[in-house]
Amino acid sequence: MAIRYQNVADDIRRLxxxxxxxxxxxxxxxxxxxxxxxxxxxTLRRALDVLQDEGLxxxxxxxxxxxxxxxxxxxxxGSRDSGEAGVCLHVAVETAKVAAEGTVSxxxxxxxxxxxxxxTYLGERDGLPRSLAHVYVxxxxxxxxxxxxxxxxxxxxxxxxxASGVAFATTVERVSAxxxxxxxxxxxxITARTSVLAIERTSIxxxxxxxxxxxxxxxxDRAEARFVTFSQAELEATQ
Amino acid sequence: MAIRYQNVADDIRRLxxxxxxxxxxxxxxxxxxxxxxxxxxxTLRRALDVLQDEGLxxxxxxxxxxxxxxxxxxxxxGSRDSGEAGVCLHVAVETAKVAAEGTVSxxxxxxxxxxxxxxTYLGERDGLPRSLAHVYVxxxxxxxxxxxxxxxxxxxxxxxxxASGVAFATTVERVSAxxxxxxxxxxxxITARTSVLAIERTSIxxxxxxxxxxxxxxxxDRAEARFVTFSQAELEATQ
DNA sequence: CAGTGGTCTAGACCACGAA
DNA sequence: TCGTGGTCTAGACCACTGT
Numbered sequence: 452m453a454i455r456y457q458n459v460a461d462d463i464r465r466l467x468x469x470x471x472x473x474x475x476x477x478x479x480x481x482x483x484x485x486x487x488x489x490x491x492x493x494t495l496r497r498a499l500d501v502l503q504d505e506g507l508x509x510x511x512x513x514x515x516x517x518x519x520x521x522x523x524x525x526x527x528x529g530s531r532d533s534g535e536a537g538v539c540l541h542v543a544v545e546t547a548k549v550a551a552e553g554t555v556s557x558x559x560x561x562x563x564x565x566x567x568x569x570x571t572y573l574g575e576r577d578g579l580p581r582s583l584a585h586v587y588v589x590x591x592x593x594x595x596x597x598x599x600x601x602x603x604x605x606x607x608x609x610x611x612x613x614a615s616g617v618a619f620a621t622t623v624e625r626v627s628a629x630x631x632x633x634x635x636x637x638x639x640x641i642t643a644r645t646s647v648l649a650i651e652r653t654s655i656x657x658x659x660x661x662x663x664x665x666x667x668x669x670x671x672d673r674a675e676a677r678f679v680t681f682s683q684a685e686l687e688a689t690q
Numbered sequence: 691m692a693i694r695y696q697n698v699a700d701d702i703r704r705l706x707x708x709x710x711x712x713x714x715x716x717x718x719x720x721x722x723x724x725x726x727x728x729x730x731x732x733t734l735r736r737a738l739d740v741l742q743d744e745g746l747x748x749x750x751x752x753x754x755x756x757x758x759x760x761x762x763x764x765x766x767x768g769s770r771d772s773g774e775a776g777v778c779l780h781v782a783v784e785t786a787k788v789a790a791e792g793t794v795s796x797x798x799x800x801x802x803x804x805x806x807x808x809x810t811y812l813g814e815r816d817g818l819p820r821s822l823a824h825v826y827v828x829x830x831x832x833x834x835x836x837x838x839x840x841x842x843x844x845x846x847x848x849x850x851x852x853a854s855g856v857a858f859a860t861t862v863e864r865v866s867a868x869x870x871x872x873x874x875x876x877x878x879x880i881t882a883r884t885s886v887l888a889i890e891r892t893s894i895x896x897x898x899x900x901x902x903x904x905x906x907x908x909x910x911d912r913a914e915a916r917f918v919t920f921s922q923a924e925l926e927a928t929q
Numbered sequence: 930c931a932g933t934g935g936t937c938t939a940g941a942c943c944a945c946g947a948a
Numbered sequence: 949t950c951g952t953g954g955t956c957t958a959g960a961c962c963a964c965t966g967t
Contacts, residue, residue, distance in 0.1 A: 454954090454955070455955075455956075456955080456956090480932080480933065480934085481933080481934065482933090490956080490957085491956060491957040491958065491959095492957085492958085492959090493732075493955095493956070493957070493958095494955080494956060494957080496934085496935085497955090497956095504869060504883070505869070510934070510935095511933090511934080511964090511965085512933080512934050512935065512963070512964050512965080513932080513933055513934060513935095513963075513964035513965040513966080514932095514933070514934080514964080514965060514966085515932090515933065515934080515965095516933095516934080529917060529919065618921075619921050620920070620921050621918060621919065621920055621921070622918070622919040622921075623916060623917070623918050623919075624916065624917040624918075624919070625914055625915070625916050626865050626887065626914060626915040626916070626917070627887065627910065627913075627914040627915070628867035628868075628885040628886060628887040628908075628910030629867075629885065629910055629911070630743060630744070630885065643743075644743065644883075646867045646868065646869065646885030646910065647867060648865065648866065648867040648887075669867075671866065671867030671868055671885065672868070674866075675864055675865060675866040676864070676865040676866070677862065677863065677864050677865070678768060678862070678863040678865070678917045679860060679861070679862050679863075680768065680860065680861040680862075680863070681859070681860055682857075682858050682859050682860070682861075693935090693936075694936075694937075695936080695937090719951080719952065719953085720952080720953065721952095729937080729938085730937060730938040730939065730940095731938085731939085731940090732936095732937070732938070732939095733936080733937060733938080735953085735954085736936090736937095749953070749954095750945090750946085750952090750953080751944070751945050751946080751952075751953050751954065752944075752945035752946040752947080752951080752952050752953060752954095753945085753946060753947080753951095753952065753953080754951090754952060754953080755952095755953080
């Protein structure tokens with residue numbers, strides 16, 4: 452049997468992708484749409500939920516439902532190919548003194564309560580936040596926070612560490628897809644139902660010591676991550 | 691004002707995390723729960739939707755709602771650190787002759803319609819599918835499909851290509867978080883609301899030719915991807 | 930205040946799974 | 949077949965936004 456909210460969603464999706472409902476424009480009010488499709492309000496709203504999850508529609512309480520503008524995606528370019536083509540994000544940084552705790556304390560291999568410096572990076576473009584990064588460094592490695600950040604991934608912390616004599620050996624990036632915490636959703640201005648790319652990056656120096664941990668969160672519908680690997684032969688050729 | 695479905699979700703969540711509702715056990719039927727919390731059925735179901743999205747509850751049409759068992763995660767280990775610690779997945783492979791189309795044709799840099807060989811890998815553990823991979827090779831490079839696959843990511847196709855003389859240069863992996871297509875959801879036995887990690891891997895040979903494209907889909911709640919980078923110094927040391 | 934979406938209900942009927 | 953969850957409705961009332 453045909454499921455009505457799916458049928459309605461299919462038709463509205465068609466109208467959007469065909470351009471009958473222009474990007475950025477306001478959709479008819481829910482009552483009108485419900486009448487048009489001869490379904491109840493709940494059913495129509497369910498159809499809009501489907502489209503919202505697909506990223507086609509934005510709902511604004513008290514204002515109306517809108518066709519979402521196509522979002523340009525940003526790319527997180529792993530730790531290696533630093534020859535990244537313009538990320539072009541406006542980046543805001545905040546610094547805080549915090550105590551090691553939970554995952555961070557575990558990843559850094561330091562006991563809970565150990566003093567850390569936390570850098571919070573928020574990358575924006577077109578007035579919309581696109582990336583959120585928390586970078587943690589043990590207080591010992593006290594790094595001067597550069598006034599203006601260039602990389603939304605906290606690479607300047609890394610560079611500052613290199614400048615102060617740290618020799619990096621290995622970087623491990625664990626990537627997962629999940630739903631945002633309420634704080635992340637608020638910071639990135641996404642709904643709790645938008646999936647995010649979560650990247651946990653640990654950098655280890657030549658002594659086997661974890662010197663910096665970065666936790667990145669990218670909205671799934673506006674970002675992707677890219678990792679490039681060169682074969683052994685290729686690496687030798689460039690040397 | 692307190693939102694009732696959130697209150698109900700909060701209480702059931704407490705009962706689950708405190709162990710009052712044991713992992714794997716069946717929840718009371720929806721009618722009972724609705725009566726217990728003195729809410730309508732729709733409201734109760736909305737609360738369960740919240741918990742389902744959080745991965746705490748599994749809903750089974752016609753059977754009941756269950757407290758989800760903690761899921762062991764599997765790890766996709768990039769293309770490089772092939773020294774992966776036991777993936778331990780049972781892998782099933784299917785081979786098909788297909789025509790290049792859409793994304794695949796674009797990534798391979800061949801015109802649409804060009805004959806390709808498609809390998810479909812389904813990785814399972816504990817009777818549950820955990821990974822889905824589609825690997826595409828131009829028909830020219832006809833590779834003998836090995837009877838039993840070892841890698842759920844299609845690495846044996848890659849190895850077969852190496853054995854037949856292909857020299858790989860660079861591998862690019864694009865990672866994104868999104869919702870599954872209905873086909874993916876069916877194959878992985880997840881709901882349309884579980885986010886997935888989508889990995890698009892292209893391998894280029896020394897002539898700059900894309901020789902193999904792999905599209906991987908991992909259920910976000912049961913998998914993660916790991917990428918390891920070694921510093922230049924580290925690489926030289928191992929040579 | 931008017932317009933719009935968000936929450937909630939009670940009850941009808943459909944679809945799935947297991948016995 | 950029976951018990952279960954899934955879909956759907958009509959209508960009430962609440963909450964947010966802009967004038």
